[in-house]
Amino acid sequence: MLPKKVIRTSALTLACALSIGAYMQFSVQAPEVGQQERDTTLPVISAAVELPGEPGPTRLEIENITLTSAPAEPTAEPWTTEEEPAARCAMVADAVAAPMAMAELTVSAPCQAGERVTIHHSGISFSARLDDTGRFQSSVPALAETAVFIAEAGSGLGAVAVAQVDDLDRVDRVVLQWIGNSGFEIHAREFGAAYGSAGHLWHGAEPGAALGHLMRLGDDSLLAPRIAEIYSLPRAASDRAGTVTMTAEAEVTGINCGRDIAAQALQLRDGRLSSRDLVMAMPDCSAEGTFLVLNNLVEDLKIASN
DSSP, X not given: OOOHHHHHHHHHHHHHHHHHHHHHHHHHSOOOTTOOOOOTTSXXXXXXXXXXXXXXXXXXXXOOOOOOOOOOOOOOOOOOOOOOHHHHTOOEEEEEEETTTEEEEEEEOTTOTTOEEEEEETTEEEEEEOOTTSEEEEEEEOSSSXXXXXXXXXXXXXXXXXXXXXXGGGEEEEEEEEESSOOEEEEEEETTOOXXXXXXXXXXXXXXXXXSEEEEESOTTSSSOEEEEEEEEETTOOXXXXXXXXXXXXXXXXXXXXXXXXXXXEEEETTEEEEEEEEEEOOOGGGTTOEEEESSSSOOEEEOOO
16 A cells, blocks of 8 residues: 555645646637636746757759750851941042042032032032932032131031142132122123123033023022122133123012112132122012122133144
């Protein structure tokens, strides 16, 4: 038979165990509807929870391996030199000397097709239009041995060309230039020729009508165009000696009547260039169709026989 002390200790241990079990069951089960809240006076027993350890290393079995070739590296595109857009769209100009102190001028601006361009050279200024390919080409009478040509587009682009002219001393030139539809014309009457006869040269005359050569530069279809007319005469063109009478004339039209008009004359004689400016008031529109003759704007040319 067990001692009383042992029996008492075992009974107390069993009672505690039963109490703990009843408490744990009450805590885990959800309370039923209408059930009173649990008695917070019951003792709270905490127990350490032992988490399962990390799984140990496992052996990975690899079977049925099929070897394949690695994908080919992408082939690099061949390196090419492509012009930058700014370089492709740049304006360039070129000038080549030609006989009779002329220069063949070419302007190219591929991205400015149809745009207005203004050409400047030693005081001459005229406006033109680039064609559908952005190109302009023309013969231009030179006024300097080192002939510098500046091309200026409306978009702000520009270019410079230079030509070395070797025979400038063999020609005399008269230039008349203006802005807009001012009705100006330059007339040369060689050796006393009458108006409309052989030896009378102006922009409406038949080619070959005189010894000299007249050229009109500029596109009068543009808004406020710059127009220049240049008369060129070889200094030893004929066995004849005499005078070429030079006049600047202005027709009274419905556009310029009753208004002030302006012009500038440039004259190349014996290799020296001079200029003269003109501003004058046109008659009223009742005089439309008549001409004003300006005798003193340009000087007559003297021709010496060979």
